Amino acid sequence: MVSFIESVLIDLRDKKLNFEDLQFILPSKRAGVFLKHQLAGLIDKPIFSPEIKSIEEFVEELSGLKVLSNIDLLFSLYSTYKSITRDGEVEPFESFSKWAQILLQDFNEIDRHLVEQNQIFDYLTAIVELNHWSKEENQTDLIKIHLKFWHKLKEYYSKFTENLLNSKFGYQGLIYREACDNLEVYIENKPSKTHVFLGFNALNRAESIIIQGLLENDLAHIYWDVDETFINDPIHDAGLFFRHHKNSWNYFKKAPFNWLHNNYKESKKIKVIGVPKLIGQAKYIGQILEGLQIKNKTLSDIAIVLGEENLLMPVLNSLPKSIEKLNVTMGLALKYVPLASAFDALFTIHKKGASSYYHKDVARILSHPSFYQLFETASGNTANDILKHIQTNNLTYLSTLKLKEISKGNTDLISLFFDSWENSPAKALKKCSEIIFEIKSVIDKEKKRNGLELEYLYKFNTLFNQLKALNDNHKHLISVAALNPIYRELLSSESIDFRGEPLEGLQIMGVLESRVLDFETVIISSVNEGVLPAGKSNNSFIPFDVKIENGLPTFKEKDAVYTYHFYHLLQRANNVYILYNTESDALNGGEKSRFVTQLEIEGIHNIEHFIASPHVPKIENKLLEIPKTDMVIREVHAFATKGFSPSSLSNYIRNPIDFYYQKILGIKEFEDVEENIAFNTLGSVIHETLKDFYDPIINQYLTLDYLDSLFALIEATVTKHFKLLYKEGDFTKGKNLIIFNIAQHYIKTFIEDEKESLKTGNKIKIKAIEIESSIDIQVDGYVFPVKLKGTVDRVDEFNGVTRIIDYKTGKVDQGKVEIVEWSDITSDYDKYSKSFQILCYAYMLHKQNVIELPVEAGIISFKNLKKGFLKFGTKSSAKSRTKNQEITFETLSKFEVELKKLISEICNPKLNFVEKELNQ
Numbered sequence: 070m071v072s073f074i075e076s077v078l079i080d081l082r083d084k085k086l087n088f089e090d091l092q093f094i095l096p097s098k099r100a101g102v103f104l105k106h107q108l109a110g111l112i113d114k115p116i117f118s119p120e121i122k123s124i125e126e127f128v129e130e131l132s133g134l135k136v137l138s139n140i141d142l143l144f145s146l147y148s149t150y151k152s153i154t155r156d157g158e159v160e161p162f163e164s165f166s167k168w169a170q171i172l173l174q175d176f177n178e179i180d181r182h183l184v185e186q187n188q189i190f191d192y193l194t195a196i197v198e199l200n201h202w203s204k205e206e207n208q209t210d211l212i213k214i215h216l217k218f219w220h221k222l223k224e225y226y227s228k229f230t231e232n233l234l235n236s237k238f239g240y241q242g243l244i245y246r247e248a249c250d251n252l253e254v255y256i257e258n259k260p261s262k263t264h265v266f267l268g269f270n271a272l273n274r275a276e277s278i279i280i281q282g283l284l285e286n287d288l289a290h291i292y293w294d295v296d297e298t299f300i301n302d303p304i305h306d307a308g309l310f311f312r313h314h315k316n317s318w319n320y321f322k323k324a325p326f327n328w329l330h331n332n333y334k335e336s337k338k339i340k341v342i343g344v345p346k347l348i349g350q351a352k353y354i355g356q357i358l359e360g361l362q363i364k365n366k367t368l369s370d371i372a373i374v375l376g377e378e379n380l381l382m383p384v385l386n387s388l389p390k391s392i393e394k395l396n397v398t399m400g401l402a403l404k405y406v407p408l409a410s411a412f413d414a415l416f417t418i419h420k421k422g423a424s425s426y427y428h429k430d431v432a433r434i435l436s437h438p439s440f441y442q443l444f445e446t447a448s449g450n451t452a453n454d455i456l457k458h459i460q461t462n463n464l465t466y467l468s469t470l471k472l473k474e475i476s477k478g479n480t481d482l483i484s485l486f487f488d489s490w491e492n493s494p495a496k497a498l499k500k501c502s503e504i505i506f507e508i509k510s511v512i513d514k515e516k517k518r519n520g521l522e523l524e525y526l527y528k529f530n531t532l533f534n535q536l537k538a539l540n541d542n543h544k545h546l547i548s549v550a551a552l553n554p555i556y557r558e559l560l561s562s563e564s565i566d567f568r569g570e571p572l573e574g575l576q577i578m579g580v581l582e583s584r585v586l587d588f589e590t591v592i593i594s595s596v597n598e599g600v601l602p603a604g605k606s607n608n609s610f611i612p613f614d615v616k617i618e619n620g621l622p623t624f625k626e627k628d629a630v631y632t633y634h635f636y637h638l639l640q641r642a643n644n645v646y647i648l649y650n651t652e653s654d655a656l657n658g659g660e661k662s663r664f665v666t667q668l669e670i671e672g673i674h675n676i677e678h679f680i681a682s683p684h685v686p687k688i689e690n691k692l693l694e695i696p697k698t699d700m701v702i703r704e705v706h707a708f709a710t711k712g713f714s715p716s717s718l719s720n721y722i723r724n725p726i727d728f729y730y731q732k733i734l735g736i737k738e739f740e741d742v743e744e745n746i747a748f749n750t751l752g753s754v755i756h757e758t759l760k761d762f763y764d765p766i767i768n769q770y771l772t773l774d775y776l777d778s779l780f781a782l783i784e785a786t787v788t789k790h791f792k793l794l795y796k797e798g799d800f801t802k803g804k805n806l807i808i809f810n811i812a813q814h815y816i817k818t819f820i821e822d823e824k825e826s827l828k829t830g831n832k833i834k835i836k837a838i839e840i841e842s843s844i845d846i847q848v849d850g851y852v853f854p855v856k857l858k859g860t861v862d863r864v865d866e867f868n869g870v871t872r873i874i875d876y877k878t879g880k881v882d883q884g885k886v887e888i889v890e891w892s893d894i895t896s897d898y899d900k901y902s903k904s905f906q907i908l909c910y911a912y913m914l915h916k917q918n919v920i921e922l923p924v925e926a927g928i929i930s931f932k933n934l935k936k937g938f939l940k941f942g943t944k945s946s947a948k949s950r951t952k953n954q955e956i957t958f959e960t961l962s963k964f965e966v967e968l969k970k971l972i973s974e975i976c977n978p979k980l981n982f983v984e985k986e987l988n989q
Contacts, residue, residue, distance in 0.1 A: 072587040072641070073294045074100065075107045076328070077267050081290070082111060092120040092262040094127050096269055099398055099578075100585035102571045120262060124269075124276065125241070131255055131279070132247035134239040140535070140559050142173055142240050144543045149229040153221070163551040166558075173240065175610050176226060180242030181273040183249060184619045190223035192615060222610075245275035252282050264289035268585035271310045271630045274620065277318075284320045293326065294585065296333040296640055298673070299633075306632035332641045334673055339639070341596075341665050343651040343680040350594050350648045351383035353681060357592055357646055358575070359389045368394060372576040372588040374638060376595030378402060384577065384594075394574025398582040400564030403532070408525045409560060411439040412501060416556065419490040419497065420549045425466040426487065428459050434486055440504075442511055443482055451479040463798030482507075494546040498537045505530045524565060532559055580634050590644040593635070597649045598660045601635060602628040635664050651680060695729050695982040702978045704733045709976060712843060712856035715909035718968075721975060722905070723898040726984040728975075750794050752878035754812050755931065756839070756862065757790040758783070759819070759876070763838045763863070771833040776824050780817065787812050815878075815931040822934055834866040842913040848969050848976070855972055861910045864920065872938065873911050873926035877903075880932035886941045887952060891963050895971040903928060907941050908964045911956050923955040 081091070088108065095101055101121040108119070122130075129136055137145070146169055151159055179189060197219045233239050239247065264283050269291070272280065283289035299308030300315070315326050344350045354373060361371060375381060381401055388395070403409060414433045418426045434440055435452040444452035458475045459467065469487040473480045485504060490497040505526050512522060536556060540546045546555065576588065580601070598604065605624045609616075616623050639645055653659040668676055695701070721728035730736045762779050791800050791809060800809045826833065843858040863874040885903045888894055894901045894908075907926040914920045927940040942952035943960070953960075974980055 074104050077292045078107055078111050088119050089117045090262055091265050093265045094122055094124055096584045098123045099582050106572050128248045129244055131251055132244045134237055134244045134247055137238045144539050146229055147545050153224055153228055162545045177240050177242035178621050180246040181275055182621055183274045189619055194219045249275050249278050252279055256286050267292040268294050270633045281318055281320055292328055297329050297331050298333045306629040307636040309629040337674050339645045339674050340677045341647045344648055345652045347380055348383050351387045354384055354592055355387035368575045369573055370589040372591050374583050374593045375579055376601045380594055392575055396571050396574050396576055397567035398578035400566045403528055403563040404560045406525050408439050408529055411437045416553050420553050422492050425468045428465050431467055432456055462796035490549055492548050494540055494552040497549050498533050501533050583638055587641040591638045591642045592646040594648045596647045596662045598662050601662050602631040693726055693984040697978045697981055705976055706853050708732055709855045712858035714859045715906040719902045722895055724985045725982040729982040753794050754790045758786045758816055760839045761786050763835050766835050773827055776820050779820050783813050783816050818934050832868055837864040844913050844916045848972050871920050871924040875907050875928050877928050877930045881928050881930040883939050886927055886939050889944050889947050891967055895967050904941055912961050915961055923957045926956055
């Protein structure tokens with residue numbers, strides 16, 4: 070394959086032009102490296118390198134102006150805006166910046182296309198007056214302000230551009246307009262070098278006039294890179310601009326239109342592949358490359374063109390290990406590096422100006438990898454200690470003072486992150502810079518320095534310094550809320566450039582970076598409608614019809630630009646892989662691009678379509694099994710000696726793996742801050758409150774007077790236990806206040822039910838409250854002691870019958886405390902866990918001689934209090950209505966058999982812990 074650049078250089082050589090006397094002007098800097106490389110292969114003796122510039126550099130030199138960044142332009146425009154706007158009508162910078170960005174884009178387009186300024190601004194104002202409210206007799210203030218804005222546009226433009234020209238700076242459009250004004254002088258001075266323009270497609274009017282002027286004065290050559298297929302088709306967008314240039318430029322009435330090629334119709338292998346999600350595309354690109362490596366393709370002839378820039382890191386992480394060399398042309402946007410989310414967390418808490426911080430925002434800062442390392446000490450990590458204290462004490466909101474109090478003396482870092490920024494942008498930027506240097510000092514202390522992390526820090530330090538300089542010069546930022554969007558804007562425009570050998574290895578680039586370059590194998594990602602092309606967007610104050618009348622580009626021209634770039638990638642390629650996202654999401658409908666449809670309709674190439682999934686290792690849905698090694702058995706025996714509780718045994722019945730993790734390994738579930746009072750906390754409060762109420766009357770009969778006396782104590786007692794259990798959490802408002810009131814309601818209703826029972830003639834004697842029980846069990850085959858322990862909520866005597874009562878805060882129905890088959894009680898958790906627990910309590914109390922059989926045992930459900938005491942019972946069959954609700958010696962004997970089987974299973978070294986498949 071002869072590349073476009075190589076063919077141009079060969080033509081220039083054949084024309085006997087001296088390369089040293091040429092000035093090459095390209096659409097981008099990127100192509101200049103390839104041009105030098107191709108030139109080195111053509112010359113047979115050393116020469117001075119010709120001058121190579123991008124079109125922006127050439128026009129900037131021609132204009133005599135220096136380009137300003139978007140942020141600088143925004144600040145400069147605000148200065149102009151303030152100078153011509155009455156004090157009472159000046160918008161704050163943060164609201165101004167939202168519409169000023171659009172205004173700057175419109176100014177840029179107007180100047181790039183050399184539209185007569187006064188004419189278009191007067192026209193826009195007239196349209197607004199005609200379409201809206203100029204005929205209204207009584208205009209509101211809103212109408213007046215709106216119309217005033219449109220009348221001011223011309224003044225904004227003229228004053229703004231005047232200030233820029235006086236300072237010898239400009240935005241791109243203004244620079245192009247000035248370059249056109251200076252063109253005649255430039256031509257008269259006869260530049261010493263001949264200009265060679267190559268690889269251009271869409272030209273704004275200013276570029277068109279500059280290039281035509283140089284061509285007509287024999288000071289330039291121009292080479293187009295377009296295929297005959299596109300230019301000869303009157304409706305093909307890839308040739309839209311070339312047809313216009315060829316037909317409208319006077320130069321081409323007498324000069325040939327260089328260069329038309331016929332490469333597109335040559336045989337190509339084109340595969341259109343639908344892949345779900347961005348990450349899926351990244352993984353599939355890795356699979357394609359593995360296949361290409363097997364075929365021994367030259368890596369430098371392969372290009373990955375990313376339709377979306379945020380795909381860069383996933384693609385880099387998906388490359389096969391066999392690829393040792395690559396060159397990344399596109400930069401990594403700074404907003405995607407880890408440090409960006411760290412500072413985003415800081416801005417989140419400080420832009421609100423609050424006196425206390427939400428615990429999740431605090432945790433986001435303290436646990437962020439970029440900041441977490443700063444809290445390392447010889448004794449551990451202070452950030453961990455703070456987060457643990459927050460979780461343990463349910464601190465939902467924290468002041469800086471509170472954070473310092475729990476930081477164990479590490480107050481300097483707390484001050485650095487959490488001291489108020491006092492709504493001062495200057496202080497905010499100072500703090501951010503201090504944090505950067507604090508992180509750098511930690512990295513410098515490490516033996517192995519992280520070069521990439523240092524690069525991040527350098528870029529962020531540069532960014533904050535730039536913001537500081539802008540703020541110092543202009544004084545427009547009066548709050549952190551105003552600073553934040555400017556910081557974000559600057560962050561999105563900055564990138565970290567990758568360094569590599571541009572002529573070796575796999576090439577990874579964006580669509581615009583591919584201009585002028587040719588590759589044998591091209592992999593294009595994100596070829597979806599709305600991405601390639603971007604589709605309709607109207608981020609402009611200038612209406613569509615006004616743009617057409619004044620020769621300004623619309624979405625149609627912008628789509629045509631990307632149509633050309635897409636087809637240019639295919640033009641000389643032999644192997645093309647087109648990937649698109651098949652999944653619908655908020656921004657993308659999962660629809661392949663119209664470019665793919667157009668390829669199909671053309672019928673020039675055979676296109677292979679298929680839906681693919683990236684290779685994912687097959688994960689068998691195999692239940693986990695933990696072998697009982699000698700070490701595991703020792704831990705099981707130790708746990709058995711300390712004692713099984715009914716809840717731990719129920720946990721094993723539900724899922725042996727959970728039992729292994731929690732009881733044998735001692736792994737606890739992560740306990741986050743209880744923003745809303747948890748269900749188990751509510752249950753504990755009710756248990757403890759009832760214990761306080763019934764403890765004083767152990768071995769006494771309940772009386773109506775005593776129960777009446779409890780009503781006055783409910784609120785105070787519930788409050789006491791919430792404070793003890795919920796720590797420093799707030800239950801005086803919101804959902805917590807509702808839960809607090811629910812707890813009081815449950816207890817009040819329970820006491821009222823007790824009263825009603827007494828009123829109907831029942832006698833209730835309290836025998837024990839929250840009684841801790843523990844017994845030793847002899848399990849056949851095991852010489853070590855096995856203990857069963859637990860806490861029984863209540864034992865009472867109801868009309869002479871002993872009752873064992875377990876309180877449940879949740880809802881329990883009668884069916885949950887009845888059994889049919891005894892063998893199921895240690896296997897079916899969902900049906901029999903409640904029965905298992907209350908039988909455990911009865912068994913323990915019987916073995917301790919605390920109760921005499923027969924007894925009754927059951928549950929009082931606070932969510933089902935109207936059902937009263939739910940008694941345990943046995944039935945002959947599931948459909949049987951008759952049941953035995955007495956717990957006798959025979960009942961406990963049958964239970965003992967199943968209990969010992971269960972404990973024996975847990976302790977048996979030959980039976981592994983096997984995971985159960987739980988119903989979700």
